[in-house]
Structure formats: structure tokens, C-alpha cells
Amino acid sequence: SKKILIDCDPGIDDALAIALAHGSPEVEVVGLTSVGGNVGLEHTTGNALCLSEFYGMDVPVARGADRPLLRAPREASDVHGPNGLGNVLLPAAAGKPLDRHAVEFIIDTLAASPGEISLTAVGPLTNIALALRKEPRITQWAKELVIMGGSYTRGNNTPAAEFNIAADPEAAAAVFSAPWQPVMVGLDLTLQARATAAVRSRFAGLGRFERELLSPCLDFYGEAVQYREGDGPPIHDACAVAYVIDPGLITTVTARVDVETHGRFTSGMTVTDFTGDSGPHNTLVATGLRHEAFWDLLTDAYTRVADP
Numbered sequence: 001s002k003k004i005l006i007d008c009d010p011g012i013d014d015a016l017a018i019a020l021a022h023g024s025p026e027v028e029v030v031g032l033t034s035v036g037g038n039v040g041l042e043h044t045t046g047n048a049l050c051l052s053e054f055y056g057m058d059v060p061v062a063r064g065a066d067r068p069l070l071r072a073p074r075e076a077s078d079v080h081g082p083n084g085l086g087n088v089l090l091p092a093a094a095g096k097p098l099d100r101h102a103v104e105f106i107i108d109t110l111a112a113s114p115g116e117i118s119l120t121a122v123g124p125l126t127n128i129a130l131a132l133r134k135e136p137r138i139t140q141w142a143k144e145l146v147i148m149g150g151s152y153t154r155g156n157n158t159p160a161a162e163f164n165i166a167a168d169p170e171a172a173a174a175v176f177s178a179p180w181q182p183v184m185v186g187l188d189l190t191l192q193a194r195a196t197a198a199v200r201s202r203f204a205g206l207g208r209f210e211r212e213l214l215s216p217c218l219d220f221y222g223e224a225v226q227y228r229e230g231d232g233p234p235i236h237d238a239c240a241v242a243y244v245i246d247p248g249l250i251t252t253v254t255a256r257v258d259v260e261t262h263g264r265f266t267s268g269m270t271v272t273d274f275t276g277d278s279g280p281h282n283t284l285v286a287t288g289l290r291h292e293a294f295w296d297l298l299t300d301a302y303t304r305v306a307d308p
């Protein structure tokens, strides 16, 4: 089966992305690494642990960077709640994070299985940038790097920038300019993955996962983003995991992506050029989602984690 390492800042949609990976027989989750993002690192690490135990996963969790490379942390607790999971309180974790830092864990895990692991980043790119700086060969060792972040049209954190890139633009700039071809699963794609009432009705009655986590989280998140997202909250991070499971679900095209780090109004913008004018194409940009198949995949996976 495919192997996936998820770098995340849970985060409601992060939690739903982890559940998708765990409930999908096509992939094996080889690790969860935490980063400060939606909420502070203590919460994102604690949530990664609690979630893995709640789902019944047997997976190492490594704690990563508590703040962006240069900037002050920028959180999104308005969208994810003060603890990162809406108002959901999971049972306290019995386990602990590894003694090793997430950056070490990422490097060692990729080194041990070169060409096999899909590195999937669904939070600010701080850990990935630090890992790259420490061990540039991760660009060769990762099977692929799939990023939930960016956009080739509009932003969400600011008019120009998506949250994960806006939170640490210098890290994102380092990651996009490294010698690999990341898959950018940005807002253009993820805003197509909305948990509408019709989608929600497919989840109803799945079991404990649905009752205690999925539905309360989506209620909170749907309420929080309603004013701007319209019909149902987008499950951003699950799209990146879905790409790893079945790339056929998502249309991609190559482009040149450069991350703006200086703009007064545009810091964190992923400036995307589909022509060759700005330089060689360095990114696979996600553009279209096969809706039915995507929600089938989520529903199947969530049925498998139904009664953890």
C-alpha cells in the first residue's frame, strides 16, 4: 500500500484529513508531525495524539516547529475554535509525542524508505522548510510532496493569500523553490469540496466518529465560515490526502509558482504562471475535483473509522 506522512496543524479539516487517510486501505499512515498554525503547537500536537488514539491508529506523532521561520504566529482559532477542534473535547491522550523533533522524524522516515512516502503538508510549511534546510536530499527521497495551501486566484486569510502560506511565507518560498515538483492543492480546488447539506446527510448515522467528532466539528466550522464560504464549509486538507490516495480524483496542470514574501498587501500570495514566461514550471497545480468520487471516497473511509 502507499505510505503517507502527514504534517499538520489540527485543525478541524486536518482531523478529517487524518481520518480519511486512516480509513483508506490504499494508504498506510507512517507518521503525524505537528506544526503551529490554526492554533498553537501544544494544541496541534495534543490534537494529533488524541485524534490518532480516538481513531484507533498506531502511529508515531512528532512535535514540530512552534512558530514560523521569521514571523509572529498567525492563528485561525476563529475558524477552528480555541482548542483547534471546535467545541469537541476528545478523551485525553494516553500516549506522548516522540522524543525526536518532527524535522528529524521527517528526514529519517523519508531516508529509510526513499521513493516510497508521500509527504503531505496541510499546515504552514515551517517543518518542511526546516527539514529541507537540514537535509536537502529529502527532495529526492520523498515520493511526492502534496501541499494543501495557496491559490492561483484569491486568498482566504487575506484577499491575496491562503492561510497556510500566509502564516509562513518564507518557509513556503523555500519549499516551492527547492528542486522537486510539489502538488499545490490550493483554494481553487478545495473550495470545490464543500460539505453541503447533501454531503452531510451521507455522513449521518455512521457511528461514534460521526456523532462525537465529524458532525460537531462540521457544525462549528460551518457556522464559523458561513459568512464567506456560503453553502457548506470546504474540507481543504482532505483534498490533499485524497490526491495521494487517488490522483485521478483531481485534475492538475503544471505551472510556475513563486511565493510573495515582500508585498504590503500580497504577502503569502502564490503567484502562479501557467505560461512559461516567469521561469520553468515547478509545481503541479490542482484545478478540478471529481465531486462524486471524492465524497464516495470520504464516506467509505469514514464508514471504516465509524466506531473507533
Ligand code: BDR
Pocket (backbone or CB within 6 Å): 011, 012, 013, 014, 038, 076, 079, 122, 123, 148, 156, 162, 163, 164, 236, 237
Ligand atoms: C487551510 O488553513 C487552515 O485553517 C486549514 O486547516 C487548512 O489547512 C485552509 O486555508
Ligand code: CA
Pocket (backbone or CB within 6 Å): 008, 009, 010, 011, 013, 014, 038, 122, 123, 237
Ligand atoms: Ca490545516
